[in-house]
Amino acid sequence: MKLQKFFKLAIFAVALMSFGAACVKEGPPGMDGDDGATGAAGKNGVDANETCKMCHKPSNVDAILVQFQLSKHEYGLAAEEEAGSNTCGPCHLQESFRDVVKRNVPATFTLNATTGKYVNDYMSTTATAYGAIGCRACHSSIHETYTSTDLPKLTTVAAVPMSMWGGKKTINITPDGGESNLCVKCHQPRPFTFNNSKNPANTGDVLDYAALVSKPNDIFFDGSSAATIAQAKIIPGYRTHTHYGTVGAMYAGMGGVELTGPTGYASMVHKNVASCGDCHMAPMTGKAGGHSFVAKGNFNGCNVTGCHAASPVTATNAKYWTNPRAEIKLLLEQLAAKLVVTDNGVTAQILNKNSDTEANLWVGLTAGKYDGYLNVYDPATNPGGVANNGVVCQNANPSSSWTAEQKAYNLTLPKIKLTNAQFAAIINFQMCLREYSLGIHNLDYSRALLKNSIAAIP
Numbered sequence: 001m002k003l004q005k006f007f008k009l010a011i012f013a014v015a016l017m018s019f020g021a022a023c024v025k026e027g028p029p030g031m032d033g034d035d036g037a038t039g040a041a042g043k044n045g046v047d048a049n050e051t052c053k054m055c056h057k058p059s060n061v062d063a064i065l066v067q068f069q070l071s072k073h074e075y076g077l078a079a080e081e082e083a084g085s086n087t088c089g090p091c092h093l094q095e096s097f098r099d100v101v102k103r104n105v106p107a108t109f110t111l112n113a114t115t116g117k118y119v120n121d122y123m124s125t126t127a128t129a130y131g132a133i134g135c136r137a138c139h140s141s142i143h144e145t146y147t148s149t150d151l152p153k154l155t156t157v158a159a160v161p162m163s164m165w166g167g168k169k170t171i172n173i174t175p176d177g178g179e180s181n182l183c184v185k186c187h188q189p190r191p192f193t194f195n196n197s198k199n200p201a202n203t204g205d206v207l208d209y210a211a212l213v214s215k216p217n218d219i220f221f222d223g224s225s226a227a228t229i230a231q232a233k234i235i236p237g238y239r240t241h242t243h244y245g246t247v248g249a250m251y252a253g254m255g256g257v258e259l260t261g262p263t264g265y266a267s268m269v270h271k272n273v274a275s276c277g278d279c280h281m282a283p284m285t286g287k288a289g290g291h292s293f294v295a296k297g298n299f300n301g302c303n304v305t306g307c308h309a310a311s312p313v314t315a316t317n318a319k320y321w322t323n324p325r326a327e328i329k330l331l332l333e334q335l336a337a338k339l340v341v342t343d344n345g346v347t348a349q350i351l352n353k354n355s356d357t358e359a360n361l362w363v364g365l366t367a368g369k370y371d372g373y374l375n376v377y378d379p380a381t382n383p384g385g386v387a388n389n390g391v392v393c394q395n396a397n398p399s400s401s402w403t404a405e406q407k408a409y410n411l412t413l414p415k416i417k418l419t420n421a422q423f424a425a426i427i428n429f430q431m432c433l434r435e436y437s438l439g440i441h442n443l444d445y446s447r448a449l450l451k452n453s454i455a456a457i458p
Helices: 002-023 048-052 061-068 094-102 180-184 209-214 247-252 276-280 318-338 404-411 420-434 443-456
Strands: 109-112 117-120 219-222 340-343 346-349 351-353 370-374 417-419
Touching (some): 180 276, 209 420, 219 420, 247 420, 318 420, 340 417, 346 351, 420 443
Antiparallel strands (some): 340 346, 351 370
16 A cells, blocks of 8 residues: 555656646747947958959959950960870960979980980979969969059069070070060970980980081981981971970070071061060950960051151061061972972972961961971871872881881882981971061071071082
8 A cells, every 4th residue: 555655646746747847938038128338449351342453353354354365375275185294284284384483393304324315304293284374374473462463473584494405505585574484485496306216326315406507418317228217316207396386486596407508697686675575465456465465467566666666567568577578488488399308200398288277377378388397198197298299208117006008108108318407407497487477576587597598408
């Protein structure tokens, strides 16, 4: 009985506790009290919107971005094609370029003691081998202080050791604080290197132009037999060329093979009084000027006080435009006509022609529509020499991937034989064609290279 009473009391106690908890609830909130005293005023902050507008306004960065859409730096495909390449990247990829500048990578060739071969030191890290050319390629300090002082700072204005010389010669364009050196850093020729795998004596070092000059009549390449091919330092192929950025060296009056001849080597005054930007970033006319970097058809940079203001340059001006360009065009065509090979009664031009207006950037500069490549047979890149009257030169280094039919056809073609003077002339032709202006950048230097090349070839 006692235990039964205990359980009843326990159940009653639990029920009472639950009932009490259910009855305890919060009442309605009271009215808000009076506002407290106003606190002390805080320190004024920076108006971020106003800071942005120092640069981002219609007359400044906004206009630059629109102009940049007309630049091949913007719409070109090289950044996609070369992504991942730390050797091509320093000129074609934004982050690669910033990397070699930051680390001050030299343009030297270093001998590998183990392999006995030279290695080009001018390359970025593989981790930075990406990025289309954009604002930060040229402007090093964008969005660092977030003020208008960021934009004018350039990535580099230092003198440029030339990769084509293994860093032994330097370009330094001094007007406007050396800003042209930023352009020349990429717009310079690529080195010719000893590339003949058939010749065990080849080291991969850069070609010595001095030897071409001192012994112009010596044989540079002879494709007549396996033995003579194996003696060559370079086997000429379709893509044996200076690459495309010859203009920086030409503007500086450097980079050509200075053969001895009737014309002395000199440079126009341009490199001493004008920067690249003076003409290529002049006030816009149509789609040229500003951050399009296009100078074609825009003479605003030429016709300023201290330059050609008194006698303005136009597209019809004989003294400063039409006559100089016509002279260089004629010299290019005369030199091309002399660069031929004859084998077994068949004559073939050494320089390639290409009438494709998209593939050939220089298609309108010569009547022959030369592109600077060599007219050497290759099933993929130059299968039939169609533009050269169907005659193409024999390839002395056929690929193992060629079919038996392609190899047999190659053997029927004229063999290449070149003197030092002829190979030097090929280089000079490429230099003067691919600087694109037909001598306007440096008429005196272009004229000397071409005239002396013509004179050096019988």
